[in-house]
Amino acid sequence: MKTLSLILALCSGWASAGAFPYPVKKKTLPNGLDILVIEMPEFKDVLSYNTMVLAGSGKEEQRGATGLAHLFEHILFTHRFKGKDGGYNDAINRMGADNNAWTWFDITYYHPLTFTSNLAGLALLESSRFKALSINEKIFQTETGAVLGEYRKVASNPSMKMEERVYDLLYPNHPYGHTTMGYYDDVIDMPKHYEAAKKFYDTYYRPNGVVVVVAGDVKAEEVFKTLGPLYSDWKAQPIPPVKEKGPEPSGDRRERVAWDSDIAPQAWVAYRMPAFKLGSPEAGAAELLDELLISPAAPLQKKLRYEKQTASGIGFDEGTNGFESAEPRAIIVSAELFKEKLAAKGDAYFDDAIKDIEDGLDALKSFSKSPGAADLLKVIQSKYRYDFLSGLSSPRNVANVMAQYYRFNRDPQALDQLLDSVQKLKPEDIDRLAQNYFRPENRVVLTLAFEPSAKKGK
Amino acid sequence: MTMRQILILAVLLAPSARALEVVTLDSKAPLVKIKVMVRAGSASDPPGLEGLAALTGAMLREGSFGDPLHPVTKEKLADLTRPWGTAAYPNAQVAKETTVIHFSAPREVADRYIDEVLRPMLTKPLFNPKELERVRGEVLQYLRSGLRLEEIENFGLTSLDNVVFEGTPYAHWDGGTEKGLLKVDREALLRFYKTHYRPENITVGVSSNDKALIEKIRNAVAGMGEVKAEPYESQVPQAPAAVHGRSALVIELPNAISTGLHAGYPLPLTRKDADFWPLYIANVWFGTHRDDFSHLYHVIREERGYNYGDYSYIEHFEGRPENLFPPLNVPRRYQYFSLWARPVAHQFAPHILRALTWELGNFIRTGLTEEECALSKNKAKILYLSFAETADRLLASRLDDAYYGMEPGYLPGYLARVDAVTCGQVNAAIKKYLQAKDMKYVVVTKKGETAKIIEGIASEAPVWGKDPHDYNIDVKEEDGRKLYLVPQPKLDILRRDAVWANEPLDIPKQNVRVVPAEKMFETSAIP
Known part of the structure; x- marks a missing residue:
């Protein structure tokens, strides 16, 4: 029965192909918790229940205790439901849900998926762990072992080290200056940070800093009726802003990262970008940067990978959404180079690749003056719209996209505003974004190469 | 005419x-x-x-x-x-x-x-x-x-x-x-x-x-393939040889800060076989990929904090580690059973190899209770929500159905097939298809750690992992002696640790091959 209904689901749901095709219903509880419901009845029996905490590693201000937001994502799964160790997980597994979460600079996002018939049971479990988490120090300490394992499994990949360096150079005075995973030494020390972790939870896991998005085969009124009483006794508290503790760094900063295995060299070029103001021309233009720079049809790909064959691959280190942030963050263009060419040409090879990347970004400063700019912008806007629609492929994916953009202005129309800001762009908007931010004083350049004597560490 | x-x-x-x-x-x-x-x-x-x-x-x-x-x-x-x-x-x-x-x-x-x-x-x-x-x-x-x-x-x-x-x-x-x-x-x-x-x-x-x-x-x-060229002789891949006994391949990386552990053997069934479904329900319980429902995940990660996760598979799972759910369009006529413990600290590698092996053996000995079967079937239905999540997956799955000749197809028939599985069938499938004595192990570690790991693999003596101190068990000093105040759940963990430690792998040193990372994938032969 469910098989058939899911297939049928894909026949409809596209009433309007021009904008976000689903109505979004919203209720804000007196304590500030926003509940959004996206009714997608064609996905019969599917319940996607998402909790977005508006705090990630970008709130970790305590030196030596990086990685706590991510650790806390893990800890939330160890909640002692009904006073029993492991009670939350046990109850989830008895009810049945796919239950996972992720953490990033601005967000910690929890996204269980189950059948609609479990709405009341899941709401009880989710509200319980977010408003009244019960943990003990020993379980906390055991879970830090899993987080250490998470660090270790990616430690052979030099991108982790590159990220650590690039953020440190971009944000020496802000928690954005470390990765979400945290520094290795801090991750090793995590068992000692029980009190700091609890403080993080007390400060940021507050209803006024959380959004619940429920999508799928649900009725908004029933969701509001079920969730309202469960979350209403969660106490609000002012959430302190994070401020940059010192001036923005300035000057073109360059650094070589040494690596201890004979890997392909890399060149990274990063710029500090503005805070993402949803609906603004600046944010709309920023949405198109991947298509303007690094997609298969974009100039950097053509020049570095095809014409000169300097690079075997080129991309944005964090994907296309890395710079969508409540506070100014960064765009990072990363190129994987060839070790044979580095051996033959030495540092001139790095210099050439970096110059090509910088020139590619600089070219956008006069995008409107390039031949056919207006037509090209239309092509790219078309691509953006189709990619946006493709992403709305399931309740879980729709909820995720909604949450990602809703957080900027807490307006249920956020996605329409986003699409509108992109579709209304003029070529000059691209020029302005590039002129304002692709400046040497905003820039950090990193190179990575094998050095036999290199040692990994903090 | x-x-x-x-x-x-x-x-x-x-x-x-x-x-x-x-x-x-x-x-x-x-x-x-x-x-x-x-x-x-x-x-x-x-x-x-x-x-x-x-x-x-x-x-x-x-x-x-x-x-x-x-x-x-x-x-x-x-x-x-x-x-x-x-x-x-x-x-x-x-x-x-x-x-x-x-x-x-x-x-x-x-x-x-x-x-x-x-x-x-x-x-x-x-x-x-x-x-x-x-x-x-x-x-x-x-x-x-x-x-x-x-x-x-x-x-x-x-x-x-x-x-x-x-x-x-x-x-x-x-x-x-x-x-x-x-x-x-x-x-x-x-x-x-x-x-x-x-x-x-x-x-x-x-x-x-x-x-x-x-x-x-x-x-x-319709016009595909029409070029001037000499076709190759088509070859039908032969089945893998049966594994006899246990052996290990240790791959040395220059800079690993932890050790990855793998094991497996060929499995003579695919998703089109009737026995696939009871074995699938068994595996959902024992080792669901990246899910805390998995028994292996529970005992190695959750209870003991060794690593990021521990799983088992009855089909090849492409796109790991990133993919949470098995990608489609990678069908095979020959499949394999496998175990995977994500990287652990080097010194614990031999102990966790023993843990994986003992847990598999114990799973075969004890099977699942009716309650565990029911929970596993329920979990399998939840997984369906992700397997059939998008139009893209549904279409891709139909291609796989055509490859396997499945009617009804894998996803169209999934829930009914899961529903139809009995616990008796699950336990019979475990006994018929799972075994721990004929197994190939792969260990990926750091060059300087190889000798110690091989000692641990080949040793017939107990090989220990974490000790009580690592489990944050309270200690009382009495008359210069340490007294561990072990609560009951921790006592169960310590007892099981001792069982794992005392499960020699029976892999003599001559059955261990050591290969530097740079030599892997040079040719299709294992160096």
């Missing part, structure tokens, strides 16, 4: 093997998805030319197509498809037995897409040699740097796949081997294309029931 003559003519006109097959998914989403499955993948690479299937798939897009005087280059293709979305730029996915070229395009331009992209790309590939050099260079770079030195988990997973199928055409990475990739030339691409890219070897999936569109696609691919 008599009826008899008509029948004879009909037989003569009939295709020699099977006709082009089309499967559809009725969807009215704004983009139509098209997937072309070729029944040939890396297992069809001729010996010494490993990587040919992957390069052929990649070169359809990268190597230009159409009129040689006015070719559609990769740059032109990128420009042409740009307004239609990222997925309009075609991609080829090469697995052991299949290559799937997939793309999607807005419905309103589907006809144009077929005329300007699909038809010429699939019927008039040019395989430009300059582009072959570039693509080969990029693949070799990934093999030498990415796969061998940067992705410790993927390295171990790929190595286990090779080791389990050692001596068969499955025994190399789908992208090829270092030596094989270097030998592929344009002629080889043409020969591979001629041999395998033929209508009778194709299943097309379309997310539309529009008859005119389907007919157009059918016509567009």
